[in-house]
Amino acid sequence: MKRIFxxxxxxxxxxxxxxxxxxxxxxxxxxxxxxxxxxWVLLVGVIGICAYAEMSGRVTAVSGRPVFDxxxxxxxxxxxxxxxxxxxxxxxxxxxxxxGGVGLALQLATSxxxxxxxxxxxxxxxxxxxxxxxxxxxxxxxxxGMALIVFVIAFFRLPADYxxxxxxxxxxxxxxxxxxxxxxxxxxALFASALTPYxxxxxxxxxxxxxxxxxxxxxxxxxxxxxxxxGGLLAFAIMLSAATVFQPLSMSVDTLSQVAMPAAIALxxxxxxxxxxxxxxxxxxxxxxxxxxAGYTVAQYLGxxxxxxxRPRDAARFHTVVLVSILVGVAILMTTIDPIQLTxxxxxxxxxxxxxxxxxxxxxxxxxGYLGNRVNGRLANTIGVTYLIIVLAAATAAIPLMIITRMxxx
Amino acid sequence: MxxxxxxxxxxxxxxxxxxxxxxxxxxxxxxxTGTPHVTALLLGQExxxxxxxxxxxxxxxxxxxxxxxxxxxxxxxxxxxxxxxVDSAVNLSVHRDLLPDPxxxxxxxxxLITRIPGASHES
Numbered sequence: 073m074k075r076i077f078x079x080x081x082x083x084x085x086x087x088x089x090x091x092x093x094x095x096x097x098x099x100x101x102x103x104x105x106x107x108x109x110x111x112w113v114l115l116v117g118v119i120g121i122c123a124y125a126e127m128s129g130r131v132t133a134v135s136g137r138p139v140f141d142x143x144x145x146x147x148x149x150x151x152x153x154x155x156x157x158x159x160x161x162x163x164x165x166x167x168x169x170x171x172g173g174v175g176l177a178l179q180l181a182t183s184x185x186x187x188x189x190x191x192x193x194x195x196x197x198x199x200x201x202x203x204x205x206x207x208x209x210x211x212x213x214x215x216x217g218m219a220l221i222v223f224v225i226a227f228f229r230l231p232a233d234y235x236x237x238x239x240x241x242x243x244x245x246x247x248x249x250x251x252x253x254x255x256x257x258x259x260x261a262l263f264a265s266a267l268t269p270y271x272x273x274x275x276x277x278x279x280x281x282x283x284x285x286x287x288x289x290x291x292x293x294x295x296x297x298x299x300x301x302x303g304g305l306l307a308f309a310i311m312l313s314a315a316t317v318f319q320p321l322s323m324s325v326d327t328l329s330q331v332a333m334p335a336a337i338a339l340x341x342x343x344x345x346x347x348x349x350x351x352x353x354x355x356x357x358x359x360x361x362x363x364x365x366a367g368y369t370v371a372q373y374l375g376x377x378x379x380x381x382x383r384p385r386d387a388a389r390f391h392t393v394v395l396v397s398i399l400v401g402v403a404i405l406m407t408t409i410d411p412i413q414l415t416x417x418x419x420x421x422x423x424x425x426x427x428x429x430x431x432x433x434x435x436x437x438x439x440x441g442y443l444g445n446r447v448n449g450r451l452a453n454t455i456g457v458t459y460l461i462i463v464l465a466a467a468t469a470a471i472p473l474m475i476i477t478r479m480x481x482x
Numbered sequence: 483m484x485x486x487x488x489x490x491x492x493x494x495x496x497x498x499x500x501x502x503x504x505x506x507x508x509x510x511x512x513x514x515t516g517t518p519h520v521t522a523l524l525l526g527q528e529x530x531x532x533x534x535x536x537x538x539x540x541x542x543x544x545x546x547x548x549x550x551x552x553x554x555x556x557x558x559x560x561x562x563x564x565x566x567x568v569d570s571a572v573n574l575s576v577h578r579d580l581l582p583d584p585x586x587x588x589x590x591x592x593x594l595i596t597r598i599p600g601a602s603h604e605s
Contacts, residue, residue: 135570137493144504145491149534152491203600374527375493375504376587385601388591389584442570 077211078291081278082125082299084214084357089121089271090114090303091220091310092166092358093173093328094415096351098265099307100331101480102258103314104324105250107240111308113259117266118304120462122296123455124267124430125275127437127448129292132276133284135442139276139433140372142442146432156373158425159269160366165418166270167362168401171197172411173355176328181348187408194402197359201394206281206380209360216353218302222346223309226338232316240315249322257473257480260466264422265415266304267463269429270365277368281381289446313338326412359401366397416479422470426463434460493571494523494560496578502560503584505572506530509559523565523572525558526550526584550585558582 089095102110128139144152174193175186200209240247246255275295284292313334318325325331328351335343364380371378371390378390405411434456437448448456494502507529509522528550531543547555558581566575595601 136499137570141493149491149506149530153534153538202598203603374530375501375506375525376584377501383602383604384598385591385596388595389587391595392590 076215077207079295079298080207080210080214081275081282082295083217083302084210084299084361085125085271085275085278085295086121086299086303087214087217087306087354088274088358088361089266089268089300090117090307091217091354092265092415093169093176093355093411094166094418095262095265095307096173096310096331096354097326097328097412098258098261098416099311100314100318100325102262103311104318106247106255106258107315107319108237108308108311109240109244109247109255110258110262110311111241112244113262114266114304114308114311116462117263118301119455120263120459121267121271122300123452123459124433125272125296125300126293127433127452127456128272128276129279129284129296130289130446131433131436131442132279133289133292134286134444134446136280136285137442138280138368138372139272139429140369142436143429143432144373146435147428151428152373155269155425155428156369158422159273159369159429162268162418162422162425163270163362163366163369164397164400165404165414166268167359167366167397168404169411169414169418170355170359170362171398171401172405172414173328174352174359175405176411177348177351177355180329180332180351186411187406190402190405193356193359194398197356197363198395198398201360201363201380201398202384202391206278210278213353213357213360217350217357218306219346219350220306220354221309222335222339222343222350223306223313226335226343227309227313227316229338230313230316230334233320237312237315251477253473253477254480256469257477260470260473261416261480262307263462263466264426264470267426267430267459268422269425270362270369272429272433273369273372274361274365277364277372277379281379283381286446328412363394363398363401367391367394413479422467426467427460430456430460430463488568489520489523489572492568494525494574495571496574496581497566497576498578499573500578502574502578502581503558504530507533507557521562523560523562525560527586529557546586549589555585558584 132138143155171190171193175189178189179186246252317334332347335347367390370393376389377387384391436442440447490505492505496502503525505523507524508520509524510518511521512518527546528543531539564574564576567573
């Protein structure tokens with residue numbers, strides 16, 4: 073059992089990246105419109121986040137310094153401030169969207185409008201971050217989020233046309249009726265969400281919260297190489313089951329209840345219950361991840377005391393940032409903005425932060441002053457540099473694609 | 483040691499490994515021959531704001547100055563001889579309690595955080 077809990081950090085981090093509210097819907101929408109022609113994007117995303125999360129876990133375990141410390145040390149206060157601004161905006165907007173996502177999951181279960189749930193969810197989230205132990209939070213929400221595995225089971229119970237699915241996966245491109253612009257918009261969105269900056273901030277800060285040291289390098293690697301592929305698998309299962317159910321009917325998906333449909337069709341009430349539980353845990357887990365990340369990044373940029381391993385009175389500034397972020401998140405949602413669209417907008421701000429996050433990690437992972445003989449090998453550097461180029465390309469393409477395709481609508 | 487690369491913007495830890503702040507700027511003193519020597523680490527958002535410069539930097543410095551309570555309060559200063567070692571962080575030889583408390587932390591602790599139930603509990 074201890075072994076299972078040891079990978080909870082990796083699983084929770086991956087859930088925030090791959091199956092948070094925006095991704096749950098984006099994956100299902102991509103599945104319904106394009107089949108599984110975006111399967112390769114998830115694979116590329118999983119490899120990229122694995123490579124960089126492994127580097128940041130290693131840097132943190134060996135040097136004891138979380139990632140945002142290094143960003144300011146290596147890029148200087150000005151560029152790091154630009155990164156802080158960009159990633160904080162992404163993180164807080166995503167936090168708002170996740171609160172809405174938890175509300176939507178509760179709306180599925182109770183038929184009470186999600187907007188009524190949002191303030192309640194915000195309060196419960198704050199209490200959890202104020203009082204609960206870090207390890208309790210990651211164990212409960214990391215493992216409950218795994219209920220989404222029901223999409224994998226559902227897929228095998230559905231009468232799928234394996235031939236045409238294979239055809240879509242092996243010949244990436246838009247089907248008739250869709251254009252390349254929209255196809256690439258979805259590709260960039262799915263890729264960027266796999267590599268959102270708050271994942272590495274949360275993972276490395278979580279490693280400090282769990283007091284990882286050099287002897288935990290193996291734990292760090294297991295977390296990375298089990299957690300993120302598992303997150304990618306859940307995302308893929310959602311895409312796959314949507315492709316099986318909706319694509320043959322040419323139906324589009326844009327609400328959370330439609331995403332749940334394939335599991336309900338294949339497994340009945342029990343399947344639906346598992347999906348709702350999974351949605352709840354995944355979105356609440358992502359809300360925790362983003363709420364804490366907001367506090368982590370600001371505190372680490374300015375050198376403040378931070379973390380759940382201290383009493384709130386000993387990390388007053390950190391807890392104030394977390395509290396304010398949750399309030400801002402709730403306030404954004406209360407404008408009745410669509411939480412699912414909100415996460416798609418965060419992509420634009422991700423564009424600024426992504427390269428500025430991953431470049432310093434790659435630089436420090438090669439610095440013997442920090443890592444001694446545990447610096448990057450040739451494989452890690454090859455993957456690291458390749459992904460830096462992909463990230464730059466995705467960052468440059470994101471905004472034009474968004475405008476051309478009107479957020480993938482065109 | 484390159485001060486721009488090995489000292490500036492590093493995390494400062496006290497003798498127990500607790501965070502104190504960042505090396506936001508350095509105090510240089512010139513000796514008789516005109517050679518500069520680093521004599522102290524300077525901390526706080528006010529010095530950081532001056533270093534960042536521009537409108538944003540001025541705004542950061544101004545806000546930090548207003549929050550500190552008095553306009554002419556000097557920045558927090560840690561003499562160089564309190565540094566025990568520099569590795570991935572700047573490690574001090576003293577305990578944090580011997581250094582002045584950051585004003586924003588004190589203010590938020592006294593006015594907001596400790597007024598919420600559970601602030602002093604280990605979680």
